[in-house]
Amino acid sequence: xxxxxxxxxxxxxxxxxxxxxxxxxxxxxxxxxxxxxxxxxxxxxxxxxxxxxxxxxxxxxxxxxxxxxxxxxxxxxxxxxxxxxxxxxxxxxxxxxxxxxxxxxxxxxxxxxxxxxxxxxxxxxxxxxxxxxxxxxxxxxxxxxxxxxxxxxxxxxxxxxxxxxxxxxxxxxxxxxxxxxxxxxxxxxxxxxxxxxxxxxxxxxxxxxxxxxxxxxxxxxxxxxxxxxxxxxxxxxxxxxxxxxxxxxxxxxxxxxxxxxxxxxxxxxxxxxxxxxxxxxxxxxxxxxxxxxxxxxxxxxxxxxxxxxxxxxxxxxxxxxxxxxxxxxxxxxxx
Amino acid sequence: xxxxxxxxxxxxxxxxxxxxxxxxxxxxxxxxxxxxxxxxxxxxxxxxxxxxxxxxxxxxxxxxxxxxxxxxxxxxxxxxxxxxxxxxxxxxxxxxxxxxxxxxxxxxxxxxxxxxxxxxxxxxxxxxxxxxxxxxxxxxxxxxxxxxxxxxxxxxxxxxxxxxxxxxxxxxxxxxxxxxxxxxxxxxxxxxxxxxxxxxxxxxxxxxxxxxxxxxxxxxxxxxxxxxxxxxxxxxxxxxxxxxxxxxxxxxxxxxxxxxxxxxxxxxxxxxxxxxxxxxxxxxxx
Numbered sequence: 001x002x003x004x005x006x007x008x009x010x011x012x013x014x015x016x017x018x019x020x021x022x023x024x025x026x027x028x029x030x031x032x033x034x035x036x037x038x039x040x041x042x043x044x045x046x047x048x049x050x051x052x053x054x055x056x057x058x059x060x061x062x063x064x065x066x067x068x069x070x071x072x073x074x075x076x077x078x079x080x081x082x083x084x085x086x087x088x089x090x091x092x093x094x095x096x097x098x099x100x101x102x103x104x105x106x107x108x109x110x111x112x113x114x115x116x117x118x119x120x121x122x123x124x125x126x127x128x129x130x131x132x133x134x135x136x137x138x139x140x141x142x143x144x145x146x147x148x149x150x151x152x153x154x155x156x157x158x159x160x161x162x163x164x165x166x167x168x169x170x171x172x173x174x175x176x177x178x179x180x181x182x183x184x185x186x187x188x189x190x191x192x193x194x195x196x197x198x199x200x201x202x203x204x205x206x207x208x209x210x211x212x213x214x215x216x217x218x219x220x221x222x223x224x225x226x227x228x229x230x231x232x233x234x235x236x237x238x239x240x241x242x243x244x245x246x247x248x249x250x251x252x253x254x255x256x257x258x259x260x261x262x263x264x265x266x267x268x269x270x271x272x273x274x275x276x277x278x279x280x281x282x283x284x285x286x287x288x289x290x291x292x293x294x295x296x297x298x299x300x301x302x303x304x305x306x307x308x309x310x311x312x313x314x315x316x317x318x319x320x321x322x323x324x325x326x327x328x329x330x331x332x333x334x335x
Numbered sequence: 336x337x338x339x340x341x342x343x344x345x346x347x348x349x350x351x352x353x354x355x356x357x358x359x360x361x362x363x364x365x366x367x368x369x370x371x372x373x374x375x376x377x378x379x380x381x382x383x384x385x386x387x388x389x390x391x392x393x394x395x396x397x398x399x400x401x402x403x404x405x406x407x408x409x410x411x412x413x414x415x416x417x418x419x420x421x422x423x424x425x426x427x428x429x430x431x432x433x434x435x436x437x438x439x440x441x442x443x444x445x446x447x448x449x450x451x452x453x454x455x456x457x458x459x460x461x462x463x464x465x466x467x468x469x470x471x472x473x474x475x476x477x478x479x480x481x482x483x484x485x486x487x488x489x490x491x492x493x494x495x496x497x498x499x500x501x502x503x504x505x506x507x508x509x510x511x512x513x514x515x516x517x518x519x520x521x522x523x524x525x526x527x528x529x530x531x532x533x534x535x536x537x538x539x540x541x542x543x544x545x546x547x548x549x550x551x552x553x554x555x556x557x558x559x560x561x562x563x564x565x566x567x568x569x570x571x572x573x574x575x576x577x578x579x580x581x582x583x584x585x586x587x588x589x590x591x592x593x594x595x596x597x598x599x600x601x602x603x604x605x606x607x608x609x610x611x612x613x614x615x616x617x618x619x620x621x
Contacts, residue, residue, distance in 0.1 A: 058429045108610055114425045115370045119561050120609050123602040126558065130598045239554065243437065250430065286445050292438035299431045300420045 012258075019164055023157050032156050033228075038268045039163040040224045043170050044241070045248035045260030047217035052246075053255035054178050055210040056190030058114055061121030062245050064128040065102060065215040067237035069094035069222025071132065071139060074232035078147035087150050087227070094219040102215030106208035122239075129237040144233025153227060163224055167261070170217055174257055177213065186210050218245075247291055250298050253307025262306055267291065337469050342587050348475040348544065350583025351482025355537030356560035357567070357575040358489060359530020365506040365570020367523050369418055370425070372432040374534055375557020376439030377413070381406050381535025382548040383447050386454045395457035402539030403532050409439075410531025414524050436553065443550040451549035454542035478540055485533070486576055493572065502526055506570045562605040568615025577617055 023032050044066055051057045069091070076090035109120045132139045139145075153159045177183050185206050188196045197203050226232050235241075244267065245260075252263020274287035302309050360374050381402040388394075388401035417435050421427040456474050463472045493499035501522050505512045513519040541556070542548045563582050567574030582601050589597040608616060 052426075056426060058426055060433075108606075112609060112613055114429065115364075116565070116609055116613060118370075118429050119565060120606060122558065123562065123605050127599055127602045127606075130602075133598075134595055243433075246430070246433070286441045289438055289441040289445070292434050292441065295434040296417065296431055296438070299427055299434065303427070 016164075016168055020161075023160050029156065032160050034268065034272055036156070036160050036163045036228055038265050039160075039167040040221050040228060041244060041248060041268060042167055042261040042264035043224070044218055044221035045245050045252065045264050046170060046174055046257055047214040047221065048245040049249045049254060049257065049260045050174060050178070050186075050210055050214045050217075052249055053259075054183065054190060055186045055207060056193075057110070057207060057211070058118045059121045059211070059214075060118050060239070060242055061105070061125035061128075062214070062218055063237050063239065063241035064125040065098045065218035066222035066225070066241050067128060067132065067234075068098045068101065069219030069224075070226040070232050070236040071222075072097060072219070073223040073226045074145065074147050075138065077149065077227075078145060082148040082150045084150045084152060087153075091220060091223045094223050095216050098215040098219035099212050102212045103208060106211040107204075110204055110207045110211065125237065125239075125242070129234060132234045132237050139232075139234070142234045144231055144235075146231045149227045149230050159228065163228075166220060166224060170220070171257060171261070174217075178257070182206070182209070247295055249305075250295055251291070251305055253305030253309075255304065256307045259305050259307040266306070338591075340469050342591055343584070344471065344475050344479070346584035346587035347482075347580060348478045348583070349586060350580040351478050352537050352541050352544065353556070353559050353563050353582060354482055354576050354579035355485060355540070356534050356556060357563040357579050358485070358572060359527075359533040360560050361564045361567065361570055361572060361575045362502065362506075362526050363530045364564065366502060366509070366526050367418070367422070368425075369422070369428050370432070370561075371413075371418070371527075371530075372429060372557065373413060373417070373435040373439060374530070374560060375553035375555070376436045377406055377409055377531045377534040377553075378538040378541070378556050378560075379443060379548070379550060379553035380409055380439060381538030382454075382542045382552070383443055383452065383538075384535070385539030386452050386542050386548055387447065389455070389457075395460070399536065399539050402535045406532040406535025407528050409535070410528040411524070413531065414527040418523075418527065436557070440550045440553055443553075449550075451547045454546060454548055456543040460543075474543060478544060481540060485536070486572075489572060498522070498525065559601060562601045564615075565605050566608045566616055568617045571615065571617050574615060574617030578615075 019035070022035070026032075044062070047065075048059075048062050051059050051062075072094035073087065073090040076086055076093060080086045080089075105121070105124055109117050109124075112120065133141050135141075153162075178186070185196065185201055188199075188201075189203050189206055193203055222236060225236065248263035248267050249260045250263070251266060252261065253259025270291070271287065274290070278287070298305055304311070356374060356378055360371060363369055363371050363374075384405040385398040385402040389398035392398070413435065417431055418428070421431055460474045460477050463470050464476075465471075491499075493503055501512060501517050505519060505522055509519055512522075537556075538548075541552075545552075559582060563575055563578045566581065567576075567578030582604070585600050585604065586597060589600045
């Protein structure tokens with residue numbers, strides 16, 4: 001097992017190094033921007049996977065934390081000036097707001113059953129969207145506002161490296177988090193909540209902690225996203241953001257941390273290329289259908305996404321049994 | 336007074352449209368414990384099918400029929416392809432029906448084009464009656480009438496027929512119904528198709544009411560229908576009717592008196608119900 005782990009680790013290290021030196025080798029501005037986008041959405045998707053993949057909670061309100069981060073950064077930089085200090089401060093403000101909101105949302109809603117929780121998070125993020133539309137003095141509603149990013153981020157390269165750094169840091173943190181005793185409790189909540197509770201764990205506490213951690217990282221992704229565009233409008237709060245995170249997580253591989261990163265890459269790249277193709281073949285304008293179908297097929301046949309698929313092929317080649325678990329495991333849930 | 340009556344009728348008409356969606360949703364949930372996030376997609380397909388049929392044939396009745404047939408076909412396909420593989424797993428159901436919703440919405444844009452379509456009220460339902468100084472818009476009255484008729488028909492089927500008995504029993508205890516020799520899968524399919532047809536009918540009636548149809552309205556109305564089902568209690572048909580009227584009225588009165596809150600009022604209603612009475616205001620009793 002330790003051999004496999006070290007193999008995994010060295011692969012991650014090689015990929016991280018390759019991404020690190022990539023902008024120094026290649027001169028392509030498009031690629032730098034595209035990869036930055038992928039890193040940002042990978043952070044969002046990983047934070048979503050902590051809920052969906054590790055704790056077994058379906059939240060349809062993840063966009064609200066992304067939006068909180070994006071608006072915190074946008075508003076702080078716009079009001080106080082584009083310096084690095086205020087950028088860091090704005091991220092911190094996003095963290096605090098996201099943590100407070102996710103804490104209260106969690107306490108109020110996580111005791112409900114999965115259906116109700118999914119709907120209530122949908123409704124609450126809808127409320128945030130409405131607030132963002134209506135509180136025009138602060139958010140400028142759907143028109144949004146542009147702001148100046150700190151001087152140093154004018155260089156795309158610096159921002160690329162910052163996003164990559166954040167991605168790696170979040171990845172390592174979450175990796176540690178899910179393999180800590182705390183993370184094991186979360187996984188056991190996913191597998192069987194009643195049993196976890198009967199073993200003496202207050203499952204609500206653990207679920208709230210998971211939702212706070214996920215909310216905070218989603219807010220980080222939102223902050224970075226705002227700076228990458230230098231523009232914020234209500235689109236950061238819409239259902240589309242949650243859907244993106246969901247598609248990335250499911251297609252990449254739910255219940256793994258590499259999966260969402262991979263999913264973010266696949267979806268962003270496909271979006272880029274397919275909308276390029278759409279100029280010649282209008283059918284590709286509807287590329288989301290492709291992903292919708294892929295997503296449905298994944299939910300039914302490959303519940304563990306690309307990563308799960310690779311793992312099982314690898315296991316078949318080496319003749320090892322791979323542990324199949326996750327929120328998508330076939331199990332009869334009594335309502 | 337005139338204003339109050341107009342707001343009342345607006346609210347009732349909207350409520351009835353939401354009820355048509357919520358009725359299928361609540362039965363499907365109560366019976367199969369499947370939360371169908373694709374329900375709004377069926378609604379929007381009904382709306383587009385009706386607009387297209389009306390533009391082609393010029394007959395409103397054919398348009399409604401076309402929408403209902405679309406709903407039946409889509410309902411059948413959805414149940415067989417999407418719902419059957421994931422019975423018993425809530426997380427998978429939520430995820431897969433949401434994915435299907437996405438596909439349905441995008442397919443609308445492929446089939447009917449990405450732009451919104453204008454929908455006309457048929458001439459014999461256009462215009463209004465004047466009673467004293469109160470103006471009653473015909474089409475809204477028509478929707479309210481249809482809503483009550485549909486409610487009556489569903490109630491009749493549920494309370495007076497064999498299949499209704501099986502459906503009601505299934506909501507309370509489906510294992511027992513199956514043990515007594517009823518093919519519960521067939522009942523599921525029947526209920527799902529009926530729910531889909533109702534959603535499509537709702538869409539068909541909605542189109543002339545709002546004047547335009549667009550692909551994204553599926554999600555908007557889908558969310559409203561969920562709110563209604565939650566407030567009314569999952570599996571309860573009268574509960575859904577009451578809640579739909581409540582949501583419709585709250586929407587129309589808020590839009591007039593406190594417009595800033597009109598978008599939020601339903602969400603707040605649902606949040607309060609979920610927090611203080613998660614089983615809904617009119618939950619089906621065992």
